[in-house]
Amino acid sequence: MSYREGSVVAYFLQQLVNGVTLGSVYGLIALGYTMVYGIIGMINFAHGEIYMIGAFVAVIGFTLFAGVPLVLALLLVLILATLVTGFYGWTLERVAYRPLRGSFRLAPLIAAIGMSIFLQNYVQLAQGARIKPVPPKIEGGLTLLVQEGFAARVSYLQICILLLTLLLMAALTWMIHGTSFGRQQRACEQDKVMAALLGVNVDRTISMTFVTGAILAAVAGVLVTLYYGVVDFFIGFLAGVKAFTAAVLGGIGSIPGAMVGGLLIGLIEAFWAGYFSTEWKDVAAFSILVIVLIFRPSGIFGRPEVEKV
Amino acid sequence: MLHTRTPRQALPALRAGVAVALTLTLALTLALTLTTAPAKAEVKVAVAGPFSGDLASLGEHFIRGAQIAVEDINAAGGVNGEQLVLLEGDDRCDPKEAVAVANRMVNEGVVFVAGHACSGSSIPASEVYWEEGILQITPASTAPQLTENGYDNVFRTCGRDDQQGSFAGNWLARWFGKKRIAIIHDKSSYGKGLADQTRAAYEKRVTGTVHLYESINAGEVDYSALVSRLKNEGVEAVYYGGYHTEMGLIIRQAAAQEYKPKFVSGDGQVTEELWSITGDSGEGLIFTFGPDPRKRKQAAALVERLRAEGFEPEGFTLYTYAAFQVWAEAARAAGSFDTEDVADAIRAGSFETIIGTLAYNNKGDRTDEDYTWYRWTDGSYNEVGKDYRP
Numbered sequence: 174m175s176y177r178e179g180s181v182v183a184y185f186l187q188q189l190v191n192g193v194t195l196g197s198v199y200g201l202i203a204l205g206y207t208m209v210y211g212i213i214g215m216i217n218f219a220h221g222e223i224y225m226i227g228a229f230v231a232v233i234g235f236t237l238f239a240g241v242p243l244v245l246a247l248l249l250v251l252i253l254a255t256l257v258t259g260f261y262g263w264t265l266e267r268v269a270y271r272p273l274r275g276s277f278r279l280a281p282l283i284a285a286i287g288m289s290i291f292l293q294n295y296v297q298l299a300q301g302a303r304i305k306p307v308p309p310k311i312e313g314g315l316t317l318l319v320q321e322g323f324a325a326r327v328s329y330l331q332i333c334i335l336l337l338t339l340l341l342m343a344a345l346t347w348m349i350h351g352t353s354f355g356r357q358q359r360a361c362e363q364d365k366v367m368a369a370l371l372g373v374n375v376d377r378t379i380s381m382t383f384v385t386g387a388i389l390a391a392v393a394g395v396l397v398t399l400y401y402g403v404v405d406f407f408i409g410f411l412a413g414v415k416a417f418t419a420a421v422l423g424g425i426g427s428i429p430g431a432m433v434g435g436l437l438i439g440l441i442e443a444f445w446a447g448y449f450s451t452e453w454k455d456v457a458a459f460s461i462l463v464i465v466l467i468f469r470p471s472g473i474f475g476r477p478e479v480e481k482v
Numbered sequence: 483m484l485h486t487r488t489p490r491q492a493l494p495a496l497r498a499g500v501a502v503a504l505t506l507t508l509a510l511t512l513a514l515t516l517t518t519a520p521a522k523a524e525v526k527v528a529v530a531g532p533f534s535g536d537l538a539s540l541g542e543h544f545i546r547g548a549q550i551a552v553e554d555i556n557a558a559g560g561v562n563g564e565q566l567v568l569l570e571g572d573d574r575c576d577p578k579e580a581v582a583v584a585n586r587m588v589n590e591g592v593v594f595v596a597g598h599a600c601s602g603s604s605i606p607a608s609e610v611y612w613e614e615g616i617l618q619i620t621p622a623s624t625a626p627q628l629t630e631n632g633y634d635n636v637f638r639t640c641g642r643d644d645q646q647g648s649f650a651g652n653w654l655a656r657w658f659g660k661k662r663i664a665i666i667h668d669k670s671s672y673g674k675g676l677a678d679q680t681r682a683a684y685e686k687r688v689t690g691t692v693h694l695y696e697s698i699n700a701g702e703v704d705y706s707a708l709v710s711r712l713k714n715e716g717v718e719a720v721y722y723g724g725y726h727t728e729m730g731l732i733i734r735q736a737a738a739q740e741y742k743p744k745f746v747s748g749d750g751q752v753t754e755e756l757w758s759i760t761g762d763s764g765e766g767l768i769f770t771f772g773p774d775p776r777k778r779k780q781a782a783a784l785v786e787r788l789r790a791e792g793f794e795p796e797g798f799t800l801y802t803y804a805a806f807q808v809w810a811e812a813a814r815a816a817g818s819f820d821t822e823d824v825a826d827a828i829r830a831g832s833f834e835t836i837i838g839t840l841a842y843n844n845k846g847d848r849t850d851e852d853y854t855w856y857r858w859t860d861g862s863y864n865e866v867g868k869d870y871r872p
Binding site for chain 1: 533534535536538539574696697698699701702703704705706707708710711713714715716727730731734737738739740755757758759760761762763
């Protein structure tokens with residue numbers, strides 16, 4: 174419409190980079206929703222807050238390690254964030270969900286909403302309600318393609334986000350298919366009683382699933398802190414909604430589904446904003462969700478026989 | 483499917499624990515917003531603005547300005563023989579919260595409110611103040627609509643967006659009239675209003691149209707798709723109507739794509755927090771604001787005092803201070819705290835304040851307001867004058 178002249182290919186490439194970066198972050202958060210749903214069949218609405226806590230730990234970490242060389246600081250912050258956030262994930266399950274596991278279906282859902290509000294308020298009181306800005310730490314990037322004066326750029330940070338996401342996806346796939354913990358997870362997902370009879374520690378397996386989800390959210394939190402540089406106690410809400418949408422779009426319970434769903438939402442947003450209008454990008458993303466769910470009610474990868482964890 | 487298993491015994495205790503924790507959290511949140519309980523022979527005044535949320539750094543200007551103003555007025559013997567007690571109302575720049583804050587001020591028996599900050603908050607709150615007869619002077623809300631509703635109890639110490647927007651629009655027309663510009667806003671009363679005024683002034687002057695007029699969703703973090711689009715379409719100047727968080731993010735993401743147009747904005751950028759988002763990429767951002775009151779000789783002592791306390795009285799700090807001065811002077815002149823009398827006194831008089839001599843027209847707007855350019859460089863913003871060249 175109002176898109177005129179300029180380059181076509183380079184511009185498309187640039188929006189692709191924008192969308193994939195955004196989608197990777199959504200995907201990392203969506204994995205937490207999907208893993209928990211796969212194993213205990215509940216939506217952990219406090220997961221967005223777990224991601225927010227990861228981002229806050231990152232802000233605190235970058236302040237703590239201000240004097241340390243960047244690469245080392247980044248590594249330390251990642252370790253700190255995953256440890257602290259993983260602990261929050263474990264506590265969340267232990268305090269709010271495990272006591273309710275045998276209860277009626279809505280109980281854990283309400284507990285999740287309660288924990289989400291609790292964590293938001295807790296961070297607001299403990300850390301203050303102001304935004305926590307983090308100035309750009311990693312600058313610069315590569316030029317992918319120059320066409321008619323338009324240079325498609327990918328920043329080092331974007332490359333970092335993509336690589337880390339790919340690495341985590343590979344690690345997660347290996348964990349589920351190649352380790353005994355993954356086997357236990359799959360067993361619990363199929364039949365918790367039978368798994369327990371065969372000697373699988375069901376409680377521990379569920380706990381560890383929450384911790385894994387929290388760790389992925391923590392990495393997303395660190396990346397977002399670095400990339401966008403603005404964190405406050407409320408960021409978990411919007412990110413949580415988008416990531417949850419991504420998980421449903423991909424087929425909730427499916428690991429590749431969460432990643433593909435996240436990427437799709439990110440790409441739809443970027444391309445809609447890039448070619449049509451920024452105003453309507455959320456409407457576009459959610460319309461596509463509705464359309465997909467009409468034709469595939471269980472999401473893109475959500476086939477009943479598909480392996481869910 | 484129904485589960486009939488009895489819950490574990492620990493459950494009621496846990497539930498109670500969670501309930502207590504939640505109640506405590508809520509109670510704390512509420513308790514934080516209202517301060518000291520006033521004694522007799524005192525008159526209650528209030529300051530309202532975003533003291534939490536992403537605009538809290540602007541809210542801090544309000545609190546500090548109000549606190550020191552009340553301190554000074556009380557030290558000088560109060561107003562009409564009564565000491566002032568300051569209440570604080572946090573609206574988070576949310577219109578719904580603003581109405582709640584306004585109602586609380588009514589219940590508290592407040593006679594004067596300095597606030598709110600965001601136009602989107604000030605406008606709905608002004609209806610409550612109008613109905614209940616409370617005097618309102620906003621140090622920052624620039625949307626014209628606020629004083630166009632016919633309420634005679636509303637005033638401001640800042641200017642109006644039709645002045646601010648036409649100043650920016652004319653400047654853009656002069657320097658970017660033959661180039662492509664984009665006007666972006668955040669859909670808020672303030673941001674959209676300012677963007678519309680700027681666009682109108684620009685299009686009138688160049689008898690053309692702006693290349694792109696778009697809005698974004700405030701509160702999001704990713705604007706890279708929009709930035710790529712501006713870059714691809716060769717936009718050379720970007721005007722943004724809105725607050726500093728989103729402006730900072732847009733500039734930062736533009737820098738990451740090596741896109742450096744002239745960024746131009748309004749008085750939403752008068753906070754040093756902007757630079758902590760943009761880093762060095764904020765270099766060169768210009769925005770409109772009144773002439774810097776910190777540079778006035780009459781303000782030197784106050785500025786020194788605040789700096790000694792470790793607070794830079796930037797942005798709206800002195801505008802808030804001035805709001806209290808105007809009200810106190812008018813209440814003295816009227817000899818009462820009655821809103822109608824005080825409002826009449828404000829319209830009748832002219833007031834020597836920390837930001838200059840203020841006089842008001844019948845709408846409640848300043849008769850003299852003028853805007854000038856500020857430019858961000860190396861972590862701070864400086865006045866560069868009306869004839870600034872890009």
